Amino acid sequence: MTTFDTRPLRTLVHTAGAPEGEWWRDAVIYQVYPRSFADASGDGIGDLPGVTSRLDHLAELGVDAVWLSPFYRSPQADAGYDVADYRDVDPLFGTLADFDEMLERAHRLGLRVIVDLVPNHTSDEHVWFQAALAAGPGSPERARYLFREGRGVDGTEPPNNWQSIFGGPAWTRTTNPDGTPGEWFLHLFDSRQPDLDWEHPEVRSEFEDVLRFWLDRGVDGFRIDVAHGMVKAPGLPDWDGHVSMIEGSDDVEPTDTVSGAGNQGPMFDQDGVHDIYRAWNTVLAEYPGDRALVAEAWVEPLSRLSRYVRPDEMQQAFNFAFLATHWDAPALRTVVEASYRASDAVGAPTTWVLSNHDVVRHASRLGLAEPGSRPNGIGHGDEQPDEALGLQRARCASLLMLGLPGSAYLYQGEELGLPDHTSLDDDLRQDPAFFRTGGAERGRDGCRVPLPWASAEEGFGFSPTGVTWLPQPAAWASYALDAQRGVAGSTYETYRSALQLRRESGLGSGGMEWLHGLGDDVIAFVNRDVLVVANLGAEAVALPAGAQVLLASIDPSVDADRSVLVPSDATIWARYTV
Template identity: 60%
Template structure:
């Protein structure tokens, strides 16, 4: 068995092809200075924990200078660290320490929009309609008498209209600007060459500092249909932009096909061909991974053609219900789709935008058993896997009281939003902040009072803990799954998912009754077996 920090490339070629990547949401991971918000120094302090967990890389959500209206996804300066998280030297120290420990580092890049405090948008507000400054964004005249109506019927992902009207220098109502997310996040016009040139500069800035890759936010959204026409809606259908909430009602492998002039336009692929060439100038197999909520496996695969991005998140696995046939369909459909373009799939069950999968799978002991079983099955699949901070502790979605919620979608729609998966990680102790930072009291989002049993400290060395299970599962992946053929066969036997990859057989019981355990050497399981495969349990066997 290889040691935990051996370069994965030693057995698999390019490091990212079969890597396990751990997502860090910086404001909720570890707080070094005691202000209740996580920071880069806190991340650096906890990197040995991630090395010992057995992951290969760390992906950090945005830490750039930002007014934090969308917790860093509203970037005011792509070349600097927000004081909330430290300074540029802290980013350099974090990168250096990660590389010392054998960990790669992926940083988030937000190219669809900037903050409304970005110098470009401030210049656009000060300039006149039709000016070069406004041409960097999507400013348009309104419709109706006096231009009082938005230019089209598009909706914001965060609720409400996707357009906001500005007041011109003379105090009169003026043009409207597009924001597919919050009104503080104006969309850039990627048909303007200045925009593309600026982001190439941003790529080079961080590549020169040593980052190993970029997770690209809203990768499918950069280019809009040029006419900015209305979205065509079925009878009774309301305007609704792509979002995690709408995607969660999708079918197992594909979303419902609909007219989406704001997403996944053909010209977006020209952007990533240019980026591919930039990354190719650097050594170390630098990579990109697309957050692309596309409508079909085929359109997802378009992002990972040989001259474009390295990976695209495969959200179909996350969206699948707890059902053996659903999982089998996802595995087959996803691997076939990316295989047609010579790429490998990615797999993910939780992230900072969705309900944690313990809760999605029913919550409590049942949800935890199912989550562990699904995770073990996922880790056997070809390609790379992405984990979200705290899932190795078995954390559930937290019910954050309305007075503590901070997600902009909560303020725009009144819906609960994403705060419940972003509550800071519990590290030690018996009361908040559970070692998240020095001192006492609650961090920026309050932690539950009953988390003493799920801290890292409480679970380390406990043979029955979820943390110990994740360590064992990741070790088993390195020992038994790396180096296997990438070809995979998925099917069902009643309520049992069966996945065959080389001499590895993975079984996952999605039913309510014990199932027969196939003959073979049991390599690892998500729970006790006792000669059968219990419900909500998975196992790897060498056959």
């Protein structure tokens, strides 16, 4: 057992801010993936009325805001991230009136609402792309997208060697009206998601109008999908796929942290994206109430990410370096400290996130033989996580995250401790990444399974008919909300207590000092007067004398000297002053 020194050394990392700052600086934001949150219509697919019906749960949980994944009109080739109409709701999810009702209810409950915006690409069914196909080469309609002649004899080879994020070539060839092969168009994702050309002024003007359309309806901000991908390097040069474009850059500091969470290549993180966000910042400034832009930018090192949240650009950027760091205390300490260093340099809040709709849930990642590794989905025949150990570590990680100053993001169901569905049959999968890689990547369906609300109901209360668009594991009965609400020590009640303490103690706007002396496997810091100790090692560690336990991911024990012990893979919050 390791114990603290009498007066442990403290190192200041981040200075406390003002509790009355902009709401997004310290908000806890809950991601709703609409098709899997709650279904009111009974068709087995979640919808906006279903979201409205469950907003009381989010208010009771204690979050500050809701982020909604896309609900726009779409053929659903990529679960709504292929948008056909940015100003309408897909009938699958309801109507604009349903959206307005949901927004009004959220605001009455004190919840702000952020909506997803997908500006890198449209659906191939978008009116612009259909017009581009009809108009032909050299037309103004095609200039809004990235159409190019092919290389090689008769243009039979793609314009460059770029690969899709979902697997396979990033180019698809069109067919001319007479049946002959035509130009190629770029799609960094699925072939039904053609990339827009953000050098075109009509594209920029259109999306500023889209922002105003939703701001006029009252939304509080936007999460920007693929925020680092909209501008491509001039000439669309070939890329060998191995050399990072950030290697040797003058912008990279020797102390920058690189976790492997960044997209690289001439199609990402080009300087021109920042002109777009400066313009969008001006649009949001036309509206009252501290509206926010949130960047989904898989960018490294952190000094590059911080460029997205300079004072005249976005308000937040997801900290994927933190999400991608393995279950290793020194590595986590490094990325936390580097995150504050980068964000503090531009006056922006640091964000913290462990799970979302694109990654294996952390309750499953942390149960793998290499805890915290990031497989592209888990399916039958793959290594199956240790479910109990994964949940224990997930609770530990979540309390560590929620104790950090800044803004935190929760993915729907993590407050229940949900794991991925890791044995989903391949013939039920719908993620285009699964199909484009020929099954080499299991894809993201496992983290998108509909939520369990009621343990004894068919479909666990997700739908009034019991139908669910993806099957739920039978073991999820024990994770259902009604099986945890009011149960002391349940994952749900632990999250609810953490969010209440976080708000009451001002931890989101607080400062952070490392507390040293417990060894390499322990992360210990003080935020205001709360001590957070996360023990990732094999041996229990003792809290310092006088620390009063506020919350624990696992019930602590007491040794013969009446010292409170933090077990392995556990986090404790304690009231602590020196």
